[in-house]
Amino acid sequence: MPSVDYYEVLGVARDAAPEAIKRAYRQLARQHHPDVASDKANAETRFKEINEAYEVLSNPEKRARYDRFGTADPNEGFTGSPFGGGGGFGDIFDMFFSEMRNGGQQRRSGPQRGSDLRYDLDISLEEAFAGTTRELTFTHLGQCETCSGSGAAEGSTVAPCVQCAGTGVVRVARQTPLGPFVTQSTCPRCGGDGQMVARPCESCGGRGRKESERKLTVKIPAGVDDGARIRIAGSGEGGIRGGAAGDLFVYLSVRRHERFRREGMDTAVDIPIAFTHAALGATLRVSSLEGELDLTIPPGTQTGTTLRMRGHGMPSVRGGQRGDHHVTVHVVTPTRVSKKQRELLEEFAKLGGDEIEERSFFERLKEAFRPE
Secondary structure (H helix, E strand, O other): OOOOOHHHHHOOOOOOOHHHHHHHHHHHHHHHOOOOOOOHHHHHHHHHHHHHHHHHHOOHHHHHHHHHHOOOOHHHOOOOOOOOOOOOHHHHHHHHHHHHHHHHOOOOOOOEOOOOEEEEEEEOHHHHHHOEEEEEEEEEEEEOOOOOOOOEOOOOOEEEOOOOOOOOEEEEEEEEOOEEEEEEEEOOOOOOOOEEEOOEOOOOOOOOEEEEEEEEEEEEOOOOOOOOEEEEOOOOOOOEOOOOOOOEEEEEEEOOOOOOEEEOOEEEEEEEEEHHHHHHOEEEEEEEOOEEEEEEEOOOOOOOOEEEEOOOOOEOOOOOOEOOEEEEEEEEOOOOOOHHHHHHHHHHHHHHHOOOOOOOHHHHHHHHOOOO
8 A cells, every 4th residue: 555645635535526626626736736835845745745646646547457456556646737838837737827818817907997986875665767867975995186197296296116017927946856936926116016106105105096985876767677787877986096996786675565566567565445345346546666557347256366567567767668567366254243244245245246156177177278
């Protein structure tokens, strides 16, 4: 058996998928590389163990031999880059610092657009139906008015950074047991800007932006739905070095109504009605988001019936359309009746009022296959 368990070295299970093994290797190799690890004395040994384990477990044949016999051929141990292709140390450098070469540590001396901001706003269903205006108060980084975002005091000059020569990054070359290793990082003197201000603006401390409280009024159109987003251009954080300001995005959350329900552009409500109204029919006043409406109850209406009131639902945010208002009726049976009412109900029952009409089997079958 080998003195080191390769699966334990990489911290993966014995049945780990190749993708999991590769992820574990990348994470450990980045952490224990001799040039970046804090424990330089043990880093080289640990780094070699990690690479040796990956060299075996990433190769299907070597892994199968290792799983079966508990060892791999010594002649096929760690010989170079675990990524294949004979790239050697350069491939490892690519893995660790590709983001730096791809722009992560590039000079930032030009104007930069400010960040976008998000504001979460709760509104009622009535406000979503009719539309409204709301005043927002929030804190943001705005462009300094004193220096117009330059960060320099009046009359002060801006010159290239002496530490990074205006590049915004510093490079350090080290000789390691694995070969030369070059690191690149943001210049600590200029913060990656590549330039220094001789005399910073006193108002913003040379940053070009100041944190301030801002108020603005946003118009919420009628018909907005839960999760809708309103973009207010130029109301985000101020730009850097004269860059454009970001945008403010207002995300709407429509509160649940205690009575009405919303289903897309339609609204719905449940109402109780007397059994006399259900039996004889009636015209009742019902509630909606636009106020009281007249609803016609057809004679013989059954409990649970939903009646549609066309064009009385939510408006479209684009205008020109309206949803429907759906009213579901629930017939209420009286729990207390007077002597006279009981006599009338008993007379109604004697006249056949207690008989329940049930359609025949063939009538129901015919209706089931009736074309729409």
